[in-house]
Structure formats: structure tokens, C-alpha cells
Amino acid sequence: MTRHLPVILFLLPLCLAINLPVIGLKHREWCRPLVITIVIGMVLVSIANLVGVLHTGTIHYAFGGWAAPVGIEWVADGLASVMTVALSLVALVCVIFLSSVLFPYLGSRIVPFYILVLLLIASLIGMVFAGDLFNLFVFLEVSALCAYALVGLAGGKALVAGFRYLILGTFGASLYLLGVGYLYAETGTLNMADLALRVPPLVGSKAIAVGVLFMFIGLGIKMALVPLHGWLPDAYTYAPDRVSPMLASLVTKVALYGWIRIMFWVLGAHAVVYQIPVLFLVGLLGAVAALVGAFLALSQENIKRMFAYGGLSHIGLVLVGISLGNQTGFAGGVFYLLNDAVMQAGLFFWAGAIIHLYGVRNIEDLTRLHGGAGWMSVALVVIALSMIGIPPTGGFFGKWYIILGALEAQNYLAIAAVLIATLLTLAYFLKLFERVFRERSVEQPPLIREVPLAVRVSLGATSVAVIVLGLMSDHIVSFLLKTAIPPGL
Amino acid sequence: MFELIQGWLERPNYFAFVLLFLWGIYIMVTRYNLVKKLIGMYLMQTSVIFFLVTTSAKQGATVPILLSTTEAIQPEIYTNPLPHVLTLTAIVVGVATLGVSLALADAIYKKYGSLDEEEILKRME
Numbered sequence: 001m002t003r004h005l006p007v008i009l010f011l012l013p014l015c016l017a018i019n020l021p022v023i024g025l026k027h028r029e030w031c032r033p034l035v036i037t038i039v040i041g042m043v044l045v046s047i048a049n050l051v052g053v054l055h056t057g058t059i060h061y062a063f064g065g066w067a068a069p070v071g072i073e074w075v076a077d078g079l080a081s082v083m084t085v086a087l088s089l090v091a092l093v094c095v096i097f098l099s100s101v102l103f104p105y106l107g108s109r110i111v112p113f114y115i116l117v118l119l120l121i122a123s124l125i126g127m128v129f130a131g132d133l134f135n136l137f138v139f140l141e142v143s144a145l146c147a148y149a150l151v152g153l154a155g156g157k158a159l160v161a162g163f164r165y166l167i168l169g170t171f172g173a174s175l176y177l178l179g180v181g182y183l184y185a186e187t188g189t190l191n192m193a194d195l196a197l198r199v200p201p202l203v204g205s206k207a208i209a210v211g212v213l214f215m216f217i218g219l220g221i222k223m224a225l226v227p228l229h230g231w232l233p234d235a236y237t238y239a240p241d242r243v244s245p246m247l248a249s250l251v252t253k254v255a256l257y258g259w260i261r262i263m264f265w266v267l268g269a270h271a272v273v274y275q276i277p278v279l280f281l282v283g284l285l286g287a288v289a290a291l292v293g294a295f296l297a298l299s300q301e302n303i304k305r306m307f308a309y310g311g312l313s314h315i316g317l318v319l320v321g322i323s324l325g326n327q328t329g330f331a332g333g334v335f336y337l338l339n340d341a342v343m344q345a346g347l348f349f350w351a352g353a354i355i356h357l358y359g360v361r362n363i364e365d366l367t368r369l370h371g372g373a374g375w376m377s378v379a380l381v382v383i384a385l386s387m388i389g390i391p392p393t394g395g396f397f398g399k400w401y402i403i404l405g406a407l408e409a410q411n412y413l414a415i416a417a418v419l420i421a422t423l424l425t426l427a428y429f430l431k432l433f434e435r436v437f438r439e440r441s442v443e444q445p446p447l448i449r450e451v452p453l454a455v456r457v458s459l460g461a462t463s464v465a466v467i468v469l470g471l472m473s474d475h476i477v478s479f480l481l482k483t484a485i486p487p488g489l
Numbered sequence: 490m491f492e493l494i495q496g497w498l499e500r501p502n503y504f505a506f507v508l509l510f511l512w513g514i515y516i517m518v519t520r521y522n523l524v525k526k527l528i529g530m531y532l533m534q535t536s537v538i539f540f541l542v543t544t545s546a547k548q549g550a551t552v553p554i555l556l557s558t559t560e561a562i563q564p565e566i567y568t569n570p571l572p573h574v575l576t577l578t579a580i581v582v583g584v585a586t587l588g589v590s591l592a593l594a595d596a597i598y599k600k601y602g603s604l605d606e607e608e609i610l611k612r613m614e
Contacts, residue, residue: 134575141582145589152593157613159597166590167517170530173586177579178510178537184572185544 002052006061006076009045009084010125012038017118024111031114032099039092039121046088050081054483060131069194073131078483079334083128083257086338089465090249090345091121093458097349098242100454102356113153117246120146124254132190133180133215133266136258137173140222144169147251154240161234168231172221175214182211183266195266203271212278215262222255225319226289229312236308241352244304245458248311249345253337256315260322260334264486273325273489283323287417289316294424298431301362303354306428307347310387313421314340320414321402327489329405331480336398338476339386339469343395346383346462350376353455366435375451377436379459384429386466389422394469401477502543509536521606523594527587534583538576545572 016038024031053059059076062068076084095117106113119142126139148169152162184190186207187198202208217228224232232252236244263272263282272278293313300306318340321333354360354376358368369376386393399418406414469476497504513536516529545568553570555562594604601609 134578138578138582141586145585148589148593152596155596156600159593159600160609160613163523163590163593163597166586166593167526167530170534170586170590171514171517173582174534174537178540181537181541181544181572181575184575190571 002049002056003059003061005045005049005052006059006074006080006084006129009042009049009088010122010129012042012045013118013122013125017115017122020111020115020118024114028108028110031110035114035118036092036095036099038118039088039095042088042121042125043085043092046081046084049076050085053078053081061129068131069189069191072135073191073193074129075131075192076129078480079260079486080128082334082338082480082484083254084125086341087121087124087128087250087254090341091124091246093349093461094246094249094345096454097245097352097458100242100452100458102353102452102455103240103242109153113150116146116149117243120150120246120251124250127254127258131192133183133192133195133262134190136261137177137180140176140255140258141173143251143254144173144222147247150243150247151235151239153243154238156238157234158238158240161231161238165231165235168221168228172218172228174218175221176218179211179214179216179218182207182214186211192261192266196268199266200268200271203267203275209276212262212267216259219255219259219262220285223252223259223315224312225285225315226292226312227285229289229293232312233305233308236311236348237302237305241304241348241355244352245345245348248308248348249341252311252315253341253344256318256337263322264330264489269486269489279323279325282319283411283414286316286319286321286323287413289313290320290417290421291316291424294421294428298424298428300428301364303361303363303366303432304348304351306363306432307344307351310347310425310428311340311344313425314344314387317399317402317418317421320417321398321405324402324405324409324411324414325489326405326408327481327485328401328408330485330489331477332398332401332403332405334480334484335394335401335469335473335477339394339398339466342462342465342469343383343386346379346459346466347387349455349458349462350380350383353451353459357451363432363435366432367438369436375456375459379463380432380436382463383466384432386470388426388429392467392470394466394473397470397473397477401473502546503540506536506540506543509533509539512536523597523604523606524591526606527590527594530590531583531587534579534586538579538583541572541576541579545569 016034053076061074063072123139123142127136130136130139148162148166151165152159186202186205187195189195199208221228236248239247290313293309293316297306297309300309318333318337321329321336360366360368386395389396389399403415403418510533513529513533517526520526547568550566550568553567598604601612603609
């Protein structure tokens with residue numbers, strides 16, 4: 001039974017997505033409870049899968065009974081199982097948030113809206129488990145298509161932002177597919193485990209180098225690595241407030257996960273650490289992304305846009321962590337990736353709630369809160385402390401392990417990048433705090449007095465989660481070190 | 490330089506792929522009309538599909554269906570079917586992307602009354 005859990009995890013949202021048009025035809029109000037139930041089911045299945053993987057080892061699921069190099073294979077190892085647990089939990093909180101009464105009534109569009117959300121979750125699960133490069137591409141494109149449509153849902157400026165996202169995203173996907181073609185032409189296989197055997201002897205070949213470079217640029221566009229991030233700020237700023245948490249916390253992070261997979265499980269840890277300068281390049285780009293993203297966030301006026309740029313800088317920090325080429329750095333990077341998913345979700349929950357509760361879109365207008373919104377202020381402070389990296393929160397321990405890894409690798413550039421990015425993050429959050437907590441004469445009542453339950457639950461859950469991640473960091477990192485480290489690192 | 494051009498002429502299919510790919514990017518970058526951008530995008534996607542197909546091309550080979558069940562299988566007389574299968578999926582993905590993008594372009598046209606990017610940016614202010 002545990003053998004089938006990865007596929008069940010994928011089929012849960014997919015089956016509901018297929019059946020929802022029929023159910024929604026008559027009972028539109030059933031959509032919300034059904035979707036939340038299914039995602040709760042996903043959380044349970046993903047935890048069961050993690051426990052199963054810990055007991056029985058990596059699960060190789062061969063579709064249709066065709067064995068691995070020829071058939072399509074899903075691999076549920078330690079890293080993938082941890083990622084799916086995090087993904088399901090964040091998706092659950094996001095689904096609770098996006099079904100809140102706070103947001104404009106969608107009418108009959110609610111059914112296709114939930115279908116897109118479910119397909120997005122299903123395809124992200126598929127990307128995490130995919131055992132070959134081409135299936136990774138297919139799931140990448142399914143998730144991207146859902147994301148384009150969800151961004152465009154808001155209408156107006158979001159349409160143009162979504163169109164730009166689509167053009168750039170498709171360009172990235174084509175480059176990725178081209179890279180897969182190069183690797184296939186050189187090695188004759190697409191399966192990651194099989195490639196891991198055949199690539200190392202060929203590591204000097206030009207076709208492999210160019211193919212990997214194309215794949216990196218393609219995934220770089222999808223994960224919004226800094227020189228390639230052009231689509232992200234507009235897309236996340238103008239996307240509907242109810243879906244931007246889900247997009248910001250999951251889509252870019254899973255693309256980054258795909259890159260980690262290719263780097264350490266296809267090229268192999270030995271090749272990237274000792275033979276080809278991939279890690280140096282990734283670390284450099286990560287450091288640049290961490291600094292440039294934070295600098296750009298500092299100069300923003302729109303709250304959502306500021307958080308979007310903050311997300312860019314945190315993608316950079318994760319890349320710095322995994323590029324260090326030792327176990328501590330890798331575990332720190334992956335731990336920071338989990339933290340970042342939670343923090344991004346929390347920040348965009350906050351931004352979306354503040355827009356609808358107080359009508360505030362710009363940092364200037366935040367004075368309207370006047371410290372009066374207890375629930376909102378506390379959530380902001382807790383998540384911001386984690387973004388900056390203050391001890392009891394997860395963000396601090398993520399950065400701590402990345403710095404430990406950098407000390408081990410004697411990479412002082414990485415330490416400098418992490419510290420400067422931390423200071424810049426502190427700077428842009430101070431800008432926010434100053435507006436929220438400063439004494440002001442103008443006080444305006446909120447548009448809605450009562451913070452809706454769904455918003456309270458989602459903000460509370462993310463705030464508690466960053467503290468729990470911080471307090472449990474020791475266990476989580478040693479767990480990652482034990483189960484999720486790539487072979488040979 | 491001469492050797493480079495000779496190398497291109499020896500493999501005209503790869504040369505055609507590079508040409509189509511860059512042509513697609515050129516159209517995507519330089520045209521302001523959204524539908525023309527989409528044409529460039531589709532050209533680029535098609536060129537990647539062309540690349541996948543061309544890697545499996547083999548002179549004098551036949552379709553990968555066994556000619557006889559009694560004789561020994563001779564792999565060298567068949568073309569590699571896998572790139573074609575990848576191509577099928579890639580085409581489906583491309584068509585789906587094109588569908589979503591045309592829907593977005595249509596919604597933009599209905600909202601701003603123009604498909605010219607500069608005009609749309611002007612009207613967005």
C-alpha cells in the first residue's frame with residue numbers, strides 16, 4: 001500500500017479537478033468544502049508517505065509496470081517526501097485563505113477557479129516526484145499554465161502581467177526542453193537515475209555542458225533568478241490577492257527544487273563539486289540575486305511588489321546555501337527553502353488581507369492601521385522577524401546553517417552575501433514597521449471591523465509555523481542530513 | 490570560419506533548427522503586436538520540436554514497427570521512436586500554451602481596445 005502513496009497524493013487533487021465541473025454544475029457551494037477536504041487528505045497522505053519512505057526506503061514507482069530506464073518512473077526519496085509534506089501543508093493554508101469571504105464574489109467562475117488551483121497543486125506534486133527529465137518538463141508546463149491563468153484572473157493590468165509571464169515562461173520552458181533534447185541526444189536516456197550513471201564519464205562533453213546550461217537558464221526563468229526575473233514583480237503584484245500567496249510560496253520554489261534535483265541527482269554531487277564549475281556559477285548568481293532583490297525591495301512603494309522582490313532575494317539565499325558543496329550548506333539551503341515557502345505565503349496573506357480590510361496598497365497608507373489591528377500586527381512582526389533572521393524563528397536557523405556551511409567551505413563571499421542581504425531585509429521591514437507603529441494623527445476606521453476567520457487561521461498558522469520551524473530546526477536539519485542528502489555529497 | 494560553414498552545410502537540419510529558433514526569438518523580442526509575439530513564440534517552440542525529431546532521423550531507416558516476428562530484430566533499420574513520442578507531448582503542451590495565450594490576448598483586446606503593446610501600456614496609466 002505505501003508503494004502507491006505518491007501516486008495517490010497526485011491523484012487526489014487531479015480527480016477532484018476533473019470531477020468538479022460536474023459537481024459544480026448544480027452545487028456551487030460544495031466546491032469550497034470539497035477542495036479543503038481533499039487538501040487535508042493530501043496532508044495526511046503525504047505524511048503517511050514520508051513515514052513509509054523512512055521505514056522502507058526510497059519508493060520507485062514504475063507506471064504501467066514498465067521498469068525504469070524504459071518506462072516512466074516516479075521516485076519518492078527522503079527529499080521529495082519532505083518537500084511534498086511541506087507543499088501540502090502550505091497548499092492547505094493557502095486554500096483556506098483563498099476561499100475566505102473577504103474576497104470579491106466570483107459567481108459561476110468559482111468552479112474553474114478551483115479547478116486551476118487543484119491542477120496547480122497536482123502538477124507541483126508531479127514535479128517533485130518526477131523521475132525523468134521529460135516528465136519534469138510536462139508538469140512544469142502544466143503548473144505554469146495554471147499560474148498564467150490564475151494571474152490573469154484579476155483582469156486589467158493583471159492580464160498584461162500574465163501575458164508577459166506567459167511569453168517569458170514559455171521561452172524558459174522551450175530552453176529547458178532543448179536542454180533535455182541535448183542530454184537525450186548525448187546519452188540516449190531521460191531517466192534521472194540512468195542519466196546519473198551515464199553523464200559522469202561524459203562530463204567534459206560540449207553537448208552536456210550546453211544542455212545543462214539551457215536547462216539552468218530555462219528553470220532560472222521559472223524560479224525568477226535575478227537577471228531573469230522580469231516577469232515576477234508585475235505578475236505577483238497584479239495577481240488576484242487570493243492567489244498570490246500560493247503562487248509566491250509554491251511555484252518558484254518547486255522550480256528551484258527541480259534545479260536541485262538536476263544538479264545533484266543527474267550531474268551527480270561528485271561532478272558538480274570537483275569537476276565542473278557549476279556550483280561556483282550558482283553561488284555567484286545566488287549572491288547577486290540575494291543582494292539585488294533586497295535592494296530593489298527597499299525602493300518599492302507597493303506592499304505586494306516589495307514582498308515579491310523580497311522573495312527574489314530569498315531564492316538567491318537558497319541557491320547560496322546549496323552551492324556550498326557540503327552537507328551542512330545543502331541541508332541549510334533546503335531548510336531555508338521550506339522556511340521561505342511558509343514566509344512568502346504569510347507575507348502575501350498579510351498583504352492581501354490588509355488590502356481588503358483597510359484598502360491599503362502602498363506603504364505610505366499603512367499609517368491607517370495605527371497599531372490598532374492586533375492580529376495583523378502580531379502576524380506581521382513574527383513573519384518579518386523570520387524574514388530578517390532573528391533567533392527564535394526559522395529564518396534565523398536557515399541562515400545560520402548556510403553560514404556554517406560557508407565557514408566549512410571557507411567561502412567568505414557567501415557569508416558576506418548572506419549578512420548584507422540580512423541587513424537590507426531589516427532595512428525594508430523597518431520602513432514597513434515605521435509606518436505601521438508610528439504615532440499618527442490621522443486615524444481611519446477599517447473597511448471591515450472583524451478579521452474573517454479564514455484570514456486569522458491562515459495568518460496564525462504561518463506565524464506559528466515559522467516559530468515552530470525555528471524551535472524544531474535542530475531536529476529538522478539533522479533529519480534532512482540523515483535522509484535528504486544527495487549521494488556522494 | 491570556412492570549416493564552421495562547412496560544418497553547417499554537412500548538417501543542414503541543425504542549421505535550420507538554429508535559424509528557426511533565433512528567428513522566433515527575434516520576432517518575440519522586436520514586434521509590439523501581441524499576436525505577432527505569439528507567432529514568434531510558437532515558431533520557437535516548433536523549432537525545438539523540429540530539433541527533437543531531427544535527432545532521430547536516420548538515412549534509409551523505416552518506421553519502428555517490427556517487419557517480421559520470426560527473424561532476429563535488426564535495430565539499425567528502424568528510426569528511434571522516442572523523440573517522436575516526446576514531440577507529440579511537446580506539441581500538446583505548445584497548443585495548450587497557445588490557447589491560454591490567445592485567451593489572454595483576447596481579454597487584453599477587450600479591456601484596452603488594442604493589441605499594440607505600447608498603446609496598451611499608454612492606456613494602462
